[in-house]
Amino acid sequence: MDIQENVDLLPFNTFHLSATARYFAVIRSISDAQHVFASEVFKKNEVLILGGGSNMLLTRDFNGLVIKNELKGINIVDESDANVMLKVQSGENWHGLVMHCVEKDLGGIENLSLIPGTVGAAPMQNIGAYGVEIEKVIHNVEAIELKTGHVRVFSKEECLFGYRESIFKQELKNQYFISSITLTLTKKDHQFNVSYGAIQDVLRERNVEKLTLRAVSDAIIFIRKSKLPDPDLIGNAGSFFKNPSVDFHFFSALKEKFPTVPSFPGEKNLIKIPAAWLIENCGWKGKTLENIGVHKHQALVLVNYGGGEGKKIWQLAQDIQRSVKEKFHIDLHAEVNVI
Ligand SMILES: Cc1cc2nc3c(=O)[nH]c(=O)nc-3n(C[C@H](O)[C@H](O)[C@H](O)COP(=O)(O)OP(=O)(O)OC[C@H]3O[C@@H](n4cnc5c(N)ncnc54)[C@H](O)[C@@H]3O)c2cc1C
Structure with missing residues (x-):
C-alpha cells in the first residue's frame, strides 16, 4: 500500500471541487490502516479521514495526509429470534448497506435509503432522514485513536448523539478513525416509520396495502430523487x-x-x-x-x-x-x- 503525493481530490468529493492533498493513502484492510498509522508521514502531518466526500466543502489544498477509507465487510455478530446485530466496516457504502438490509428483510434503516457516503461517516453527524436517525439502531461504534492507535468501543450513550451531532463532531473531532459500527436490526415485526406525508402519498399512489421494507425504501428513493439534485450531475x-x-x-x-x-x-x-x-x-x-x-x-x-x-x-x-x-x-x- 503506497502513500501517494499531490493527489487532486476532485473525484473524491460530491461538490466536485479541486483541491490537492499533499499525501494520500487508500486503506482497504486493518493492516493497511496499521501501516499508514505507523508511517512517518502520518506522524508528522495533519490528517483528514475521507469517506465518500459527501459532507465536505474543500476550501483549500490540504497540506497533510488524506486517508481514503475503503474498509469493507458486513457480518452478523449476534442473533435472536427477533433481532440481528450487524457489524459493518466503515468503508462500506451506506446506501449499499441499506439495500443489503432491505434484501435480507432486516428493518431499521430503510428510511435512510439513498443517503450518499460511507458507513463510518454515518455516526459522525448521526445521519437522519424521514423521521429516523442512525442512533435509533446503533449498538456501538468501534474507533481507533489517531494519536495512540488504541481501539475504543463507544456505546451508543457514549456517542452523545444529537441532531446532526455526535461526540466525534464535537470534543473528539479529528481524534478517532471510526473503523466499524454495530447495528441492532429487526428480523420481524418491523417498526415502520411512515409518518411523513410525502411517504404516505407515494405509498397510496402505488396502492401499497401491506408495508414492507422494500416498499418504504422504494418510496423514499423516489421522493429523494425527485427533490434533491443528483451529485453525479450537479x-x-x-x-x-x-x-x-x-x-x-x-x-x-x-x-x-x-x-x-x-x-x-x-x-x-x-x-x-x-x-x-x-x-x-x-x-x-x-x-x-x-x-x-x-x-x-x-x-x-x-x-x-x-x-x-x-x-x-x-x-x-x-x-x-x-x-x-x-x-x-x-x-x-x-x-x-x-x-
Ligand atoms: C445529495 C445528498 C443528500 C444528502 N442527504 C442527507 C440526509 O438526508 N441526511 C444526512 O444526515 N446527510 C445527508 N447528506 C450528507 C452526507 O451524505 C452524510 O453526512 C454522510 O454520512 C457523509 O458520508 P461520507 O462518507 O461522504 O463523509 P465525508 O464527507 O467523507 O466525511 C464527513 C466527515 O466525517 C469524517 N469522517 C468520514 N469518515 C470517517 C471515519 N471513518 N472516521 C472518522 N471520521 C470520518 C470526515 O473527516 C469529515 O469530517 C447528503 C449528502 C448529499 C450529497
Whole structure:
C-alpha cells in the first residue's frame, strides 16, 4: 500500500471541487490502516479521514495526509429470534448497506435509503432522514485513536448523539478513525416509520396495502430523487445548513412578524425552523454566481455547476448566514464539514 503525493481530490468529493492533498493513502484492510498509522508521514502531518466526500466543502489544498477509507465487510455478530446485530466496516457504502438490509428483510434503516457516503461517516453527524436517525439502531461504534492507535468501543450513550451531532463532531473531532459500527436490526415485526406525508402519498399512489421494507425504501428513493439534485450531475453536499432551533418566546415573536413561518418540534422543548424557508425568504433560492449558487428547487442546497471554487461556496454560505441573521436574528450553522 503506497502513500501517494499531490493527489487532486476532485473525484473524491460530491461538490466536485479541486483541491490537492499533499499525501494520500487508500486503506482497504486493518493492516493497511496499521501501516499508514505507523508511517512517518502520518506522524508528522495533519490528517483528514475521507469517506465518500459527501459532507465536505474543500476550501483549500490540504497540506497533510488524506486517508481514503475503503474498509469493507458486513457480518452478523449476534442473533435472536427477533433481532440481528450487524457489524459493518466503515468503508462500506451506506446506501449499499441499506439495500443489503432491505434484501435480507432486516428493518431499521430503510428510511435512510439513498443517503450518499460511507458507513463510518454515518455516526459522525448521526445521519437522519424521514423521521429516523442512525442512533435509533446503533449498538456501538468501534474507533481507533489517531494519536495512540488504541481501539475504543463507544456505546451508543457514549456517542452523545444529537441532531446532526455526535461526540466525534464535537470534543473528539479529528481524534478517532471510526473503523466499524454495530447495528441492532429487526428480523420481524418491523417498526415502520411512515409518518411523513410525502411517504404516505407515494405509498397510496402505488396502492401499497401491506408495508414492507422494500416498499418504504422504494418510496423514499423516489421522493429523494425527485427533490434533491443528483451529485453525479450537479456538485453538492446535500443540506448545507442545519435547521435552527429557537425557544417558544423567540418563536412567538417571530411568528407575529412573519405569520407564515413554518415550524416543527425540536429537541429539549425547542422549536425547529426549516433553514430552507429562512434562506428562501432572504431571496437566495435559485441565485447563481458564475458557476456556483443556491439550487433552484432546494434553498438548503448549495451547488457547484462545474469549475466552482470551494472558497467561493464558503463565501456564499457566509453571505447567506449574514442575511438570515439580519432579517430573522437567527444563526444558521453549517451541517457540512468545511475544510
Ligand atoms: C445529495 C445528498 C443528500 C444528502 N442527504 C442527507 C440526509 O438526508 N441526511 C444526512 O444526515 N446527510 C445527508 N447528506 C450528507 C452526507 O451524505 C452524510 O453526512 C454522510 O454520512 C457523509 O458520508 P461520507 O462518507 O461522504 O463523509 P465525508 O464527507 O467523507 O466525511 C464527513 C466527515 O466525517 C469524517 N469522517 C468520514 N469518515 C470517517 C471515519 N471513518 N472516521 C472518522 N471520521 C470520518 C470526515 O473527516 C469529515 O469530517 C447528503 C449528502 C448529499 C450529497
